[in-house]
Amino acid sequence: MSDYETFLLDGRPVRFERGQTILEAALAAGHYIPNLCHHPEFKPHGSCKLCTIKVNGRYGSACTVKAMPGQEVSSDTPELNGNRRVLLQMLFVEGSHFCPGCEKSGNCALQALAYDLEMLTPHYAHFYPSRPLDASHPDVLIDFNRCIMCELCVRASREVDGKNVFALAGRGVASHVVVNSPSGKLADTDFALTDKAAHICPVGAILPKRVGFAVPIGSRTYDVDAISTLAERRATEEA
Amino acid sequence: MTKTGKAHETELDRVLDRNRRDRGRLVQILREAQAIEGWIPPETVTAIAQGLGMAIGEVESTLEFYSFFYRRPRGDYVVLFSDNITDRMLGNQAIFEHMARRFGVARGEVSPDGLVSLDFTSCTGLCDQGPAILVNGIAIPKMTLRRADQIHDLIRSKVPVSDWPKDLFEIDHNIRRADMLLGSDFMPGSALKAAIAMGPEAFLTEVKRSNLRGRGGAGFTTGVKWEAAKKAQADERFIVCNADEGEPGTFKDRVLLQFYPERVFEGMALAGFVTGARHGLVYLRGEYLYLLAPLEEKLAELRAGRLLGRAIQGVEGFDFDIEIHMGAGAYICGEETALIESLEGKAGRPRIRPPFPVVCGYRNKPTVVNNVETLCKVTEIALQGGAGYEGFGTKQSTGTKILSVSGDCERPGIYEYPFGVRVGQVLDDCGARSPKAVQISGPAGTCLGIREFGRRIAFEDVPTAGAFMVFGEHRDMFAVAHNFAHFFAHESCGFCTPCRVGTAIQAKIMDKIAAGHATQYEMNELQHLHDVMRTGSHCGLGQTAGGAIADTIGKFRDDYEQKLARKDFEPAFDLDAALARARAVTGRDDADSHMLDHA
């Protein structure tokens, strides 16, 4: 046996270290698997399901399934990408995403994935939820209409900032992020612009105030390169 | 009935103290705190958060998850109508409307005098004696217009529910066919005695030899599960009895808990004996609140008889006791990891597996989760040995299975059969005159049509957690699937995208079909949604939520097609509806006020 182990991702061997998930190993090796709720600094969450793959014929989440020697994993297939498009469409219609008017446009992982996976329309009828804005904080604005319930802010605030500012409440489509204060307002917490949670939102739900259009739309991160290309390039740079 | 601030505070303090100010008991605390005023005002949330040293959002996270917790005032009498398809077939909607009219209150609202609120709720597990309702959490079966009037009068004259005529609350066991389990006498302590005589190792070998498989749905081999928990490295282990029984159409655990509780508890003690666990927890669904007091009494009795507690039956070192936790209206809490989250006081969102509960479960300790019926079955194995048990049923499904039969048949109720019984046999036995379909194992299960009535109830053919809902030839199977679609949308925990959003879209499409606005296009959409939910969802709920629709489209397509609009496509946006208000305001109804499509 060789001194490293591999599994097959879409027919190509991928090296991994014991304990890595399929997603971690794939990303480290420069192979992109779509993902939204994953973040390298946090424990696997497994809620967005964009990373759904097939492992030895069974469906699973690449971000939670551990890599094992000899696994045959498929990810970049018409079926799986088709399902991913549906998941993106679900997230788009569940919230309210008016990209042209959103400061996150071009830096948003949801939008970037939609481009990359060639989602052309929202397809389903919009839910038009009514989720109030929270502009109470001096430095940070929250527009929960764009929230995709990835709980990254919840996790970052709890695990990194040690503040526990957010929580996911409700059930089903009524699920929503709440702010931990008696008023439910961000201003009444010890949240600060320097918090990890202030910068972790993959979409435009949590935004710093007063930085509108510093970089013009069209020149932003994912405007220039596809999210998959960027992830793959990052891996080569790190290697 | 609002209490003054001070009195409220003292009562809340008492609730917190009684629960040892343990945040792990948050679901129990919220349940008891709600009893003070019938709802949970914001100050109570703050006080609970302070009392438990939690963030307010964390308390809200649990509070908002469960259907039976209220953040807005409810009536002094909260009346909830069970809304399973079987309740509907028995006419629950007409009775609901009758009551709503008499009280002058709309669905989901509180009457202006604050006396009563009315709503629907998911299946309450009384399908064989429906339509059923819950009044302030207590079940009343066999609703009729007459009963509705009687209840109306009791509420109007403000009689406390505890003083209502006892016959209203009488629940029958309706055991129609008893076999190995339901038909045999059981002497409390006898199974323990037999197991103690064998010793834990030898008894585990018997459980494995029996090839007993879990009766909660997934069919995992019980002996293997116990062995894994026993072998897991830990200083503490737990046995959990899954009495959530939320799958619509299932009510056999209710009968076991009400009429065979010593079997259930002894099964838990046996699991403790084998695995070395000293703590047992029963997760009892909120809908079965009326069983709480008798079950607590039974526990006290067993403790007194040294069948629970310290040194059981005099065996030094064999300590095992049981505590009952109440659920609060969430079907997902039947899923074992969501159940554990709920036991820990949190919202019932399923965990990532692995690790499995047998390794890392309640409080991150090895935990065996078993269904009520499974636990009853192990008492049989202790008494008869694994080999004797093997002879019953089929090769891969040993022993007997209890079915909860409801719907269009003359004798709904509980039927115990050896595994392998044909669906047609059950239909004959229950007096189903002209069945068109049977939904087996609930909305999450399988819908069988006439041509499949020769199939067998067994893990290798048609597996089931117990539900067996019969639909007569006059029934509309679209209406059945429509009911299920709303059930899933209501019960999705919301954690993962495909189920949270998919079940909602699915329910909307079913509404569109029901309203006569859908076309072939929507039929294809439903199939596609089912594929995405089935392959991508985090847990069994989302994975099966489109199954009944796919089955009924496949087998009863006519029931859908009758409702389709004769067009290729109709948009979700309804121009006429959108303009209705503007037209009303402007008083215009002339041809130019809209662009009606007369095609």
Ligand SMILES: Cc1cc2nc3c(=O)[nH]c(=O)nc-3n(C[C@H](O)[C@H](O)[C@H](O)COP(=O)(O)O)c2cc1C
């Ligand atoms: C959505 C969902 C709901 C479930 N509900 C129940 C339930 O009400 N009762 C039950 O025993 N098992 C239920 N299960 C199965 C449990 O997760 C678990 O497999 C079972 O309790 C194990 O017990 P057993 O091995 O004795 O069958 C449910 C599973 C899912 C996915």
Ligand code: SF4
């Ligand atoms: S606010 Fe942003 S980070 Fe937080 S859950 Fe929503 S999408 Fe995720």
Ligand code: SF4
């Ligand atoms: S499948 Fe449904 S119930 Fe299960 S975790 Fe996902 S959202 Fe929750």
Ligand code: FES
């Ligand atoms: S990245 Fe795997 S589920 Fe979200």
